[in-house]
Amino acid sequence: xxxxxxxxxxxxxxxxxxxLVDCPLHEVMYYAERYFSVHRxxxxxxxxxxxxxxxxxKIPGHVEARHDVKVAYELKGDxxxxxxxxxxxxxxxxxxxKFAGVLHAERREAxxxxxxxEGEYTPPFGxxxxxxxxxxxxxxxxxxxxxxxxxIKTFIxxxxxxxxxxxxxxxxxx
Numbered sequence: 001x002x003x004x005x006x007x008x009x010x011x012x013x014x015x016x017x018x019x020l021v022d023c024p025l026h027e028v029m030y031y032a033e034r035y036f037s038v039h040r041x042x043x044x045x046x047x048x049x050x051x052x053x054x055x056x057x058k059i060p061g062h063v064e065a066r067h068d069v070k071v072a073y074e075l076k077g078d079x080x081x082x083x084x085x086x087x088x089x090x091x092x093x094x095x096x097x098k099f100a101g102v103l104h105a106e107r108r109e110a111x112x113x114x115x116x117x118e119g120e121y122t123p124p125f126g127x128x129x130x131x132x133x134x135x136x137x138x139x140x141x142x143x144x145x146x147x148x149x150x151x152i153k154t155f156i157x158x159x160x161x162x163x164x165x166x167x168x169x170x171x172x173x174x
Contacts, residue, residue: 011122011123011130011133012120012121012122013097013120013121013122013123013133013137013138013141014118014119014120015101015117015118015119015120015121015138015141015142015145016116016117016118017116017117017118017142017145017146017149018114018115018116018117018149019114019115019146019149019150019153020108020112020113020114020115021105021112021113021114021115021153021156021157022111022112022157022160023111023112023113023156023157023160024110024111024113025105025106025107025113027160028105028113028115028156029075029083029084029085029104029105031155031156031159031160032085032103032105032115032152032156033073033075033085034155034159035151035152035155035156036071036073036085046070046071046072047068047069047070047071048068048069048071048089049066049067049068049069050066050067050068050069050089050144050147050148051064051065051066051067051144051147052064052065052140052143052144052147053143053147056143056146056147057136057139057140057143058139067091067096068091069089069090069091069092069096070089070090070091070092071087071088071089072087072088072089072090073085073086073087073088074086083104083105084102084103084104085102085103085104086101086102087099087100087101087102087103087117087119088100088101094124094125095124096124097121097122097123097124097129097137097141098121098122099119099120099121100119100120100121101117101118101119101120102117102118102119103115103116103117103152104116115149115152115153115156117145117148117149121141123137
């Protein structure tokens with residue numbers, strides 16, 4: 001889902017993606033925050049690799065693109081989303097857009113929640129970038145957000161599942 005808004009001569013693009021996660025609402029944001037705070041092998045703290053597979057764009061061929069971004073996050077609440085994570089990332093180059101948004105969850109059924117990533121970005125290169133965004137960039141942004149949500153979902157479900165299966169008897173002994 002996407003909308004455009006002109007602000008101060010710049011065109012801002014809005015994006016909203018979601019995925020269903022098998023984790024109770026009262027636990028999901030704890031694990032989502034852990035996704036961002038746990039150090040990942042082979043990556044510097046605060047740096048994430050966003051990826052996209054060209055098949056998700058419905059264009060011919062198979063190419064997987066990856067780009068490192070510096071991510072800032074903060075667990076914060078607001079009236080609409082009391083347990084939201086504020087996210088911003090900066091690719092630290094001029095060819096990729098910066099993003100600012102929020103990750104939050106909504107109850108769907110007993111043990112499932114809808115994890116939602118929404119925010120906005122400004123396509124680089126002014127009017128030329130806005131034209132590219134209208135043709136292909138928005139699909140790239142949506143597919144990238146969907147891939148990130150899928151990665152977060154996998155982390156949450158795996159970590160939550162491990163925690164549910166761990167008992168005092170199965171805990172490591174020193």
